[in-house]
Amino acid sequence: MSVLDAAALTCIKRDRTLFEGLSFSVEAGELVYLRGPNGAGKTSLLRILTGLSHPDEGNVFFNQKNITSFPSEYNAQLLYLGHKSGINGALSALDNLSFWMAQHGVKQSPEVLFNVLATIGLVGLEDVPVRFLSAGQQRRVALSRLWLKKAQIWILDEPFTALDVSGIALLENAFNEHISQGGIVITTSHQALSPLAGNHRTFDLEYQW
Amino acid sequence: MWKWLHPYAKTEKAYRLCITLQPWFWSGALVCLFVGTVWGLAFAPQDYQQGDSFRIIYIHVPSAILSMGTYVAMAVAALVGMVWQWRTAYMAMIAMAPVGAVMTFIALFTGAAWGKPMWGAWWVWDARLTSELILLFLYIGVIALYGAFEDKQQGGKAAGVMALVGVVNIPIIHYSVEWWNTLHQGATISKFDNPSIAPEMLWPLLINLLGFAFFIGAVTTIRLRNEIVRRELHRPWVQALANTYYENKRT
Amino acid sequence: MVVALYKGIFKRDMSIAFQQKAELIQPLMFLLMVVTLFPLGVSPSPETLQRIGPGVIWIAAILSSLMAMERMFRDDFQDGAMEQYVLSGMPLPAVSVVKVAGHWLVSFVPLLMLSPLLAVFLNLTVDMYIALMLTLLLGTPLLSLIGAIAVGLTVGLQKGGLLLALLLIPVFIPLLIFATSAVDSAALQLPYYPQLAIIAAMLLLAVASAPFAIAYSLKVSQN
Numbered sequence: 001m002s003v004l005d006a007a008a009l010t011c012i013k014r015d016r017t018l019f020e021g022l023s024f025s026v027e028a029g030e031l032v033y034l035r036g037p038n039g040a041g042k043t044s045l046l047r048i049l050t051g052l053s054h055p056d057e058g059n060v061f062f063n064q065k066n067i068t069s070f071p072s073e074y075n076a077q078l079l080y081l082g083h084k085s086g087i088n089g090a091l092s093a094l095d096n097l098s099f100w101m102a103q104h105g106v107k108q109s110p111e112v113l114f115n116v117l118a119t120i121g122l123v124g125l126e127d128v129p130v131r132f133l134s135a136g137q138q139r140r141v142a143l144s145r146l147w148l149k150k151a152q153i154w155i156l157d158e159p160f161t162a163l164d165v166s167g168i169a170l171l172e173n174a175f176n177e178h179i180s181q182g183g184i185v186i187t188t189s190h191q192a193l194s195p196l197a198g199n200h201r202t203f204d205l206e207y208q209w
Numbered sequence: 210m211w212k213w214l215h216p217y218a219k220t221e222k223a224y225r226l227c228i229t230l231q232p233w234f235w236s237g238a239l240v241c242l243f244v245g246t247v248w249g250l251a252f253a254p255q256d257y258q259q260g261d262s263f264r265i266i267y268i269h270v271p272s273a274i275l276s277m278g279t280y281v282a283m284a285v286a287a288l289v290g291m292v293w294q295w296r297t298a299y300m301a302m303i304a305m306a307p308v309g310a311v312m313t314f315i316a317l318f319t320g321a322a323w324g325k326p327m328w329g330a331w332w333v334w335d336a337r338l339t340s341e342l343i344l345l346f347l348y349i350g351v352i353a354l355y356g357a358f359e360d361k362q363q364g365g366k367a368a369g370v371m372a373l374v375g376v377v378n379i380p381i382i383h384y385s386v387e388w389w390n391t392l393h394q395g396a397t398i399s400k401f402d403n404p405s406i407a408p409e410m411l412w413p414l415l416i417n418l419l420g421f422a423f424f425i426g427a428v429t430t431i432r433l434r435n436e437i438v439r440r441e442l443h444r445p446w447v448q449a450l451a452n453t454y455y456e457n458k459r460t
Numbered sequence: 461m462v463v464a465l466y467k468g469i470f471k472r473d474m475s476i477a478f479q480q481k482a483e484l485i486q487p488l489m490f491l492l493m494v495v496t497l498f499p500l501g502v503s504p505s506p507e508t509l510q511r512i513g514p515g516v517i518w519i520a521a522i523l524s525s526l527m528a529m530e531r532m533f534r535d536d537f538q539d540g541a542m543e544q545y546v547l548s549g550m551p552l553p554a555v556s557v558v559k560v561a562g563h564w565l566v567s568f569v570p571l572l573m574l575s576p577l578l579a580v581f582l583n584l585t586v587d588m589y590i591a592l593m594l595t596l597l598l599g600t601p602l603l604s605l606i607g608a609i610a611v612g613l614t615v616g617l618q619k620g621g622l623l624l625a626l627l628l629i630p631v632f633i634p635l636l637i638f639a640t641s642a643v644d645s646a647a648l649q650l651p652y653y654p655q656l657a658i659i660a661a662m663l664l665l666a667v668a669s670a671p672f673a674i675a676y677s678l679k680v681s682q683n
Contacts, residue, residue, distance in 0.1 A: 012362065013360060014359060015361060015440045016443065052546060052547065071549060080547055082540055083540070084540025088535060088536075088539055089539070090476050095475065102468040103550060105548075129479070209443065343630050343633060350630065353623055374609060374631065382634055385637045389637045
């Protein structure tokens with residue numbers, strides 16, 4: 001029984017058809033590595049899978065239920081990190097994450113929050129307004145959500161951007177752990193995934209004129 | 210009940226419909242406008258109060274009525290696009306917008322021109338003229354919003370929301386401006402008040418109204434065809450169309 | 461429990477606003493300067509100022525609010541917080557209402573507090589000032605709610621600022637007419653409940669329908 005199903009998805013942006021009639025299924029414990037040149041429609045596809053964008057045609061199913069009809073069930077099991085970090089520069093990492101957890105119904109004690117920030121390499125920077133952190137550090141703040149919310153499906157758009165070598169290794173290990181526990185990861189990246197990430201299947205999108 | 214309309218959600222069907230309708234619209238416009246204008250300008254009896262200068266109503270009134278009518282039609286198209294997700298509905302809305310704006314401008318210009326012989330001023334802040342001016346601003350807003358988007362599908366949806374906000378506001382604006390006018394002008398009768406109009410004067414007016422409506426339809430269908438072709442350039446049917454056009458030009 | 465969620469959004473917006481105090485003062489300064497232009501450009505005579513005062517204050521309030529309005533959704537849209545709101549499953553109309561309320565508190569309450577100074581500058585009588593306050597109390601939430609719809613549509617655009625003004629000024633004209641008429645009536649010692657009632661009616665219509673329009677606008681910009 002596949003967990004996530006895409007059925008005949010069609011996406012038209014700026015009057016160009018990015019993809020038409022696209023269908024695929026993802027099972028529990030799968031890491032899907034989405035590849036394609038710039039402008040092929042990877043970000044659009046990911047956003048359609050999360051439900052943020054609506055496809056021109058087609059549907060997305062979570063556990064055989066349409067995500068537009070049962071959004072709350074899907075949202076509870078979904079974690080999306082897009083190009084934009086979702087972090088406000090004026091607030092600190094602690095504040096940003098606390099507010100985010102409150103809205104998504106995630107309950108974690110402050111110790112857990114501090115531990116996660118330590119794991120991700122931000123010891124001592126928890127109270128600083130995020131705009132004073134480097135791009136890589138800001139990316140790490142955004143990524144700490146992966147350790148805070150227990151969600152089955154991770155949809156990540158170019159999560160490796162601005163990360164250094166240790167950050168990349170940390171993230172790939174997280175992928176491996178997540179899929180070995182039955183989770184799903186769908187991600188894009190402009191560099192290949194190393195074996196640290198575990199077994200993955202690639203999915204190629206072509207640029208269509 | 211509206212099943213027969215559903216094929217026109219597809220751009221190709223809508224394009225063919227425009228081609229079919231165009232000759233009817235143009236001939237209707239030509240006939241009605243010719244008859245109505247000549248009758249109104251030359252043959253209708255003189256008004257006992259205003260003499261010959263009243264004849265401008267044969268241009269002013271149809272354009273004013275249709276400027277409002279086109280805005281309502283735009284809002285209906287926006288609603289159809291929003292509820293049923295028809296691309297052609299949004300394209301029709303944006304095809305109509307500049308036409309309606311020009312109608313509004315004609316209404317303003319002829320209304321002001323009427324003012325000169327009547328009141329000696331090129332512009333008065335009359336309730337109707339002020340409402341028309343605000344309507345022109347609403348049109349310009351919708352057109353500007355659509356133009357600001359690069360993704361025209363997104364732009365259509367955004368412009369649709371503003372068209373609906375505008376259509377809800379039009380009655381509010383209309384009544385508030387009328388009320389404002391009574392506050393500041395006292396009991397002067399609006400020069401556009403025609404309490405009873407003789408049938409000999411009314412018929413050319415109605416014929417011109419129909420003529421202007423056909424004219425708006427004709428220009429809108431041309432603009433809609435252009436919009437469809439511009440947006441659907443990659444479709445095979447458009448490319449086939451372009452090929453036959455160039456072949457015909459060569460022979 | 462649900463209330464706590466919305467309080468969270470409100471608290472977040474307030475925290476961010478207090479970090480951006482400089483940005484918040486600018487529209488107020490603009491308002492003050494615009495009002496100052498009128499005695500300088502038209503005439504400082506008390507009778508003239510009293511005659512044009514209500515209109516001047518309301519027009520300046522509308523113009524300065526157009527400058528401040530982009531703040532409502534711009535930051536959240538640009539840094540992706542808006543996406544996370546949509547994914548959190550919280551109903552977008554309700555989220556919009558909380559954000560609009562927060563924006564009103566931060567942008568318009570200072571304006572209300574500045575209004576006595578403006579009334580003194582333009583030689584308004586106490587009766588006129590009371591009417592002005594009432595129209596501002598009822599009318600500025602209307603500006604926020606309807607403005608939010610247009611802000612939602614233009615938040616993704618680069619040069620949204622002037623376009624926002626183009627879209628909103630025609631829609632604000634009825635409010636301007638009734639608000640200034642109420643203050644003018646107060647100047648003549650006439651009752652102005654009808655004007656206030658109409659503004660209140662427009663406000664109620666906006667409260668009922670704007671949240672859904674704002675949510676739809678935000679979704680259009682997201683796509």
